[in-house]
Amino acid sequence: MELYPYWLSLKLAFITSAILLVISIPLAYYIAYSKHKAKFILEAICTLPLVLPPTVLGYYLLITFSPNQGLGAWLKNTFNWQLAFSFSGLVIGSIIYSLPFMLQPIIHGFNQLPKTYQEASYTLGKSKLHTLLNVLIPCTKPAIITGCILSFAHTLGEFGVVLMLGGHLKSTRVVSIAIYDEVQMMNYSQANQYALSLLIFSLITLMAANLLKSRYVTG
């Protein structure tokens, strides 16, 4: 059994979750508190990956990142950067695919906070940024941890988008793809090892993260 797919899956899940965390907090803040009607369109677009089949998303990303046309060709020609069939492409695909799993809990967390928290901070002379950093984000910590757990676990088990965007290359062969490959080759004992270890690892990750979350909630 190769260890590389594990390393790749973990790397992908870590990088995706870290980038999503940075993107999702300002995005969730805008969606939760803005009175602009455009926020409903933005929220619908950000939630789309929840209902879209991964292959559909993967297909469109593959077309977009294809080095033969449009954006993909421009990136290739200008920066010599190919996103299709590369790890960078997988990261971007994972960010889009896992976005609602990070975003929705944080929006929900912001919406759950009493409106008086923000208003009290403003009338105490604190700016919107100061209020966000010192009151809103710390008070939403359990929701942010939930978002991190869900997006990490979701990226770890991602299959459709990775298959469409990564193809059958060693550099994009995450655990879920390795399982699929081994089954295709009727190599069930190898597939079983990958599947069981991914199952146990996902379970341990979720348990550890939930334990951490409960400490924040009660503490």
Place this chain on the structure above:
Amino acid sequence: MLQVNINYHIPNRYEKLDYHFELNVAAASTTGIYGVSGAGKSTLLRLISGLEKPLSGNISFDEKIWFSSEKSIDLEPQNRNLSLMFPEKQLFTNMSVSQNIDYANHSDKNAQHWLTQFKLTHLAQRKPQHLSQGEHQRVAFIRALARRPQLLLLDEPFSAINEELKADYYQAIESYKKEWDMRVIMISHNRDELNKISQQQYHLTNGKLICDNKSLG
């Protein structure tokens, strides 16, 4: 002098009431406002603080214009140098009582000093979710005061505090009002409470403020 002369309306499914608020609050004075529930008392404080925007009119504090529909001026709440104590729970649950006070502190005293003055040192490290309603109100009042505002807006600030303790808080309002040249506007259902601490009172009814100084002699 705080001068308020504004118009507002709350679009409501059942009724649409037009408000006209006009009041003046002199330096180092306390103004009491009373009226039935739903009369718009809290709305008035939200308009003065900048959390809601009036339809038209002016709000000025001494020489500074806070709101003017004619001049298109509408200062953010952060730039109005005021504190608003809400009737709802408002202490930040990620901070201890001390940290909540330090968050707002603009005075030369630290949280420990404030808590000692109001005999609440035993609550210093406690989180707001472990406070009683009365304790929550007392800490919220201290936090609003610690900001050292030019204008202190109090919305039913002492409704959960027993009578014996209230005297300390009335005394604090009186002394800091003079020391800092602070204006105070306080909403209360309790007319006796308003009679004790305010120099003028307004009755808010049918969307208008009616000056009522009968009870003050």
